[in-house]
Amino acid sequence: MIKRMMVKKYILGMILIILLGVPLFARGSAQGIRQPLPSRPEIPPGWKPFTIIDMGGREALIERPVQRVYAINLIGDTFIRAIDISKAAGWANPYTRDEKRYMGKYAQLPMLGGWMGSSPTANLEELVKADIDVIFVTAAALKIGPAEHSMADTIQSQTGITTVLISNNLYDTGNALRLMGKVMELEERGELLAAYCDTELAKMETALAKISEKERKRIYYAEGIQGLHTDPSGSSHAQIFDFMRAINVADVEEFTGNGMHGQGAVSLEQVIAWDPEIILRNTTMTQANPSAAVQAILQNPDWAGIKAVKERKVYLTPLLPTNWVDRPPSINRILGMKWLANLFYPDHFSFDMRSEAKEYFRLFYNLELNNEELDHILGNN
Incomplete structure (x- = not known):
């Protein structure tokens, strides 16, 4: 029964490749090194297909033992890396050389593309060739809505691969x-990972309740x-700052043009008028040089009148293994909130970030960081 479903699934995918225009997908070949797919182990005796309810309330049928999974964006990639x-x-999405240092041999897996913005790069043919069991549709928006439902349903109908909707809301991290x-x-x-996240979020929320308005x-x-x-x-993309009870000075609407969520353009005159006490610099997914990005603001006379610049409170968000704050807004925010707590409220928090980072990397990525690696990760912060 299961083998027949697998054959039907493959045939459906190949027919769709031939027949559909598929505007949702790019048509180039996948980047990266494609190794021959390992043979699938025999289906364990007694194993049966099962159904789950995803975080959008959809039913998803898991038709065979799950050996290969894929997420449509960097948010989901980080979850997969942590679980297995x-x-x-x-x-x-492509990774930087620095990011690949924490991925071992899996850094060489092919770039299958994804759904990020108005020009998705995912390749239908490559997805079918990859023999994927489940596609995780990790939402970019704060709430799962009709657009996310439509995307998950469309991807599933066009690939024949089960899709599962996942929330990226910080409060949903454990359940995700x-x-x-x-x-x-x-x-x-x-x-194990969920319990850690739930506990750390709850402890932080309790401690933040003591922060006065002033x-x-x-x-x-x-x-x-x-x-x-x-x-x-x-x-x-700014949820972690809201959670940390910071006052985000950006008095603008969230940019959602061209299918994108976030990174709306502002003028320097607006930033000067907002006069923030702290500037957090994130260079992820840009061509900006992380090591020079903070100095570019501190040494620019056009920024000199801003309180954060005058007091030299301009900080680069930690970037590895992926950003701790945003881009992607994913599980590393659990570590990032502790870094922000020290930064925002030093009278209330004094996390040993070297110790916290070592524990987090050990638990989530099965990596033992040495002092040199810790220096590299935290050195610019």
């Missing part, structure tokens, strides 16, 4: 890990090549 990187079929662990048939691993910091989130793109309060 060996089950990744490929990646949605539990669900993905269940789908990947690694429930104990998913629960102590809340006015921050500007500087994105883009020149630091003149940002995300306001209420955006998924």
Whole structure:
């Protein structure tokens, strides 16, 4: 029965490749090194297909033991890497040389493309060739809505591959890990990571309740090549600042043009008028040089009148293994919130970030960081 479903699934995918125009997908070949797919182990005796309810309330049928999974964006990639990187079929987005240092041999998996913005890069033919069991549709928006439902349904109908909707809301981190662990048939691993996230979020929320209104910091989130793109309060990309009770000074609507969420352009005159106390510089997914990005603001006379610049409170968000704050807004925010707590409220928090980073990397990525690696990760911060 299961073997017949697998054959039907493959044939459906190949027919769709031939017949459909498929505007959702790019048509180039996947980048990266494609190794021959390992043979599938025999289906364990007694194993049966099962159905789960995803985070959008959809039913998803898991038709065979899950060996290979794929996520449509970097948000989901980080979840897969934490739960079991060996089950990744490929990646949605290219990684930097620094990021690849923490991925081992799996850095060489093919770039299958993804759904990020108005020009998706995912390749239908390559997805079918990759013999994927489940596609995780990790939402870019703060809430799963009709657009995310439509995307998941369309991807599933065009590939013949089961899709599972996953929330990227910070408060849903634990449940996202539990669900993905269940789908990947690694429930104990998913629960271990989920329990850690739930506990750390709850402890932080309790501690933040003691922060008075006067102590809340006015921050500007500087994105883009020149630091003149940002995300306001209420955006998924700025949710961690809202959680940390910071006052996000960006008095703008979230940019959603061209299918994108976030990084709306602002003028330097606006930033000067907002006069933030702290500037957080994120260079992820830009061509800006991380090591020079902070100095580019501190040494620019046009920024000199801003309080954060005058007091030299301009900080680069930690970038490895992926950004701790945003781009992607994913599980590393659990570590990032501790870094921000020290930064925003030093009278209330004094996390040993070297110790915290070592524990987090050990638990989530099965990596033992040495002092040199810790220096590299935290050195610019």
